[in-house]
Amino acid sequence: MPRERWGAPTMLPSDWAARLAYSTAYYRGLLANPAAAALAFRSDFGLFASELATCSGRVLDLGGGNGLVREFLPHATDYVSLDPDRAWLEPPWQALAPWFPCVAKPPTFVCARAEAIPYKAEVFDVVLLLFSLNHCSDPARAIEEAGRVLRPAGRLILVLEDVEPAWLDIWRGTYRDWRGWSRWRLALEKLKACAWGWPIEPDHMRITRQQVARWARADFTVRARAWRASYFLCDLERRRTSSDASGLESE
Secondary structure: OOOOOOOOOOOOOOHHHHHHHHHHHHHHHOOHHHHHHHHHHHHHOOOOOHHHHHOEEEEEEEEOOOOOHHOOOOOOEEEOOOEEEHHOOOOOHHHOOOOOHHHOOOEEEEOOOOOOOOOOOEEEEEEEEEEEEHHHHOOOHHHHHHHEEEEEEEEEEEOOOOOOHHHHHHHHOOOOOOOOOOHHHHHHHHHHHHOOOOOOOOOOOOOHHHHHHHOOOOOOEEEEEEEEOOEEEEEEEOOOOOOOOOOOHHH
């Protein structure tokens, strides 16, 4: 979820525990205004409602917290949330029940990290990495683990935050910054990024589209890639055979 942090110091990627504590405190703070928090979550998840509505079978949500995304998944899915933070299961989150009735029933929850998924290979039909890969200490390993637990032709739906847009993304308007900045303002910020890097949240890892393409190439082919506002979506399919063309080389 976007936050105004331009110019804020970024924690070291290796300081995972500090980044987790920062993120936990931020999300707890949202509950001071449950209606606003619910609107923010619904706005973010709603950008990907069409992809989530087509999920089926057994779904593993990496960084899924208390499973708010269940409101956007078909009821027949067998949902599992894997998250390293049990704070998502604390009673205050019940305040979102008027907007997210699913929180009244705790999800199947596994306390673990995406880099070490405690399941055997090829047992899930869909893996979700929604706004969570930037929080991992080893995002390449998280994608590798997602590929391991997916069945052949299973889907990985990946949503990245803080991704630097290309010049064409800005000019064509496919990237829309959450602050409502114009193309000219975005162009100015991209020029500034040449010196200081594209700004990221303090608790995020910096991840580029090129990195994701490299990490996913061995196990996945591309179903779709797109900007949704300032988020970058990759809808990937696990290879059926090692001879499948990846479709990622164009990154």
